[in-house]
Amino acid sequence: MKAIRVHRHGGPEVLTYEDVEIGQPGPGEVRVRNRAVGLNFTDIYFRTGDYAPPALPFIPGNEGAGEVVAVGEGVRDFAPGDRVAYVEMLGSYAEERIVPTRYLVHLPDAIAFETGAAMMLKGLTAQYLLRRTFRVAAGHIILVHAAAGGVGLILTQWAKHLGATVIGTVGSPEKAELARRNGCDHVIDYRKEDFAARVREITGGAGCHVVYDGVGKATFPASLDCLRPLGTFVSFGTASGPIEPFDIMLLMQKGSLFATWQLLFTHLAKREDVLAMSEELFDVVLSGAVKIPVHARLPLAEAAEAHRRLAARQTTGATVLLT
Structure with a gap:
């Protein structure tokens, strides 16, 4: 079986395409034949060592979709041939892999494997951001940084579906047009404009109810303004680098603000939450309110090139690796 492995931390060149053995599923596990694998910034963090893998070498990747080929002892909810998707389990850059059933869900027939692989981590991230961290409702004004990115496009569509006014930041005219097509009421090109000043102008000086920031260093502390x-300031990524330490008194000075950083993994700690969150995500996608844009497809063997494009912020929507 072919997989991508990382033997040492570093740049995209450390992603090696090689033969591996994965064995058979144990109790409570299934073996999945991946049809598509999602690409995410967290994959870069594991590759570089910013996030620590359990050990070296390791297979990167945290989401995928495919078919069950074997089940371990005690597995009752899944059977060979089932269409499935999973998230938050390191090791998806492979033709096949072992997945504990606690992170596995049935993929509806109407959702393609590519879509399933592209939507689990990004879509469930959007779910907890919009429905659990700050519960967006009609009348709210929200700011989404990197609105043309994988999470940003889902956040924007879903927030519009909930009745919010969405302001998005992007880095190019092409991304601005994409953000508008996906529901942004106002789009700010942060390379040309002071986004904090534009937000104040757009909101008549009132400001937003919540800022969703997956960019990090480049957008802080201006996001607080x-x-x-x-x-509420919600940080969930560091695409431009981590936010530098700051005096918590800054939150008081900027308007008695709330600030939080939450992990999807924490929200998925209970099996019932995995199922409930996935069901809400599937429902909003099946309804047509949220479309999952897959803008690039590369063979698994070209994972290094996919990482280069993602790190350079040359991507929009989702990229999937095909096995």
Whole structure:
């Protein structure tokens, strides 16, 4: 079986395409034949060592979709041939892999494997951001950084479906047009404009109820200036580098703000939450309210090139690796 492995931390060149053995599923596990694998910034963090894998070498990747080929002892909810998707289990850059059933869900027939692989991590991230971290509702004004990115496009569509006014930041005219097509009411090109000043202008000085920031260093602390008093700053990624340590008193000075950083893994700690969150995501996609844009497809063997494009912020929507 072919897989991508990392033997040492470093740049995209450390992603090696090689033969591996994965064995058979144990109790509570299934063996999945991946049809498509999702690409995410967290894959870069594991490759570089910013996030620590359990050991070296390791197979990167945290989401995928495919078919069950074998089940371990005690597995009752899945059988060979079932269409499935999974998330938050390191090791998806492979033709086949072992997955504990706690992170596995049945993929509806109407959702293609490519879509399933592209939507689990990004879509469930959007779910916890919009429905659990700050519960967006009609009338809210929200700011989404990197609105043309994989999570950003889902956040924007879903927030519009919930009745929010969405302001998005992007880095090019092409990305601005993409963000508009996916529901952004106002788009700011952060390379040309002071996004905090534009947010104040757009909101008549009131500010946003919540800022969703997957960019990190480049957008902080200006993101705080986009919020109204008692607003909420939600950080969930560091595409431009980590936010530098700051004095917590800054939150008081900027308007008695709330600030949080949450992990999808924490929200998925209970099996019932995995199922409930996935069901809500599938429902909003099947309804047509949220479309999962897969804008690039590469063979698994070209994972290094996929990482180069993602790190250079040359991608929009989702990229999937095909096995």
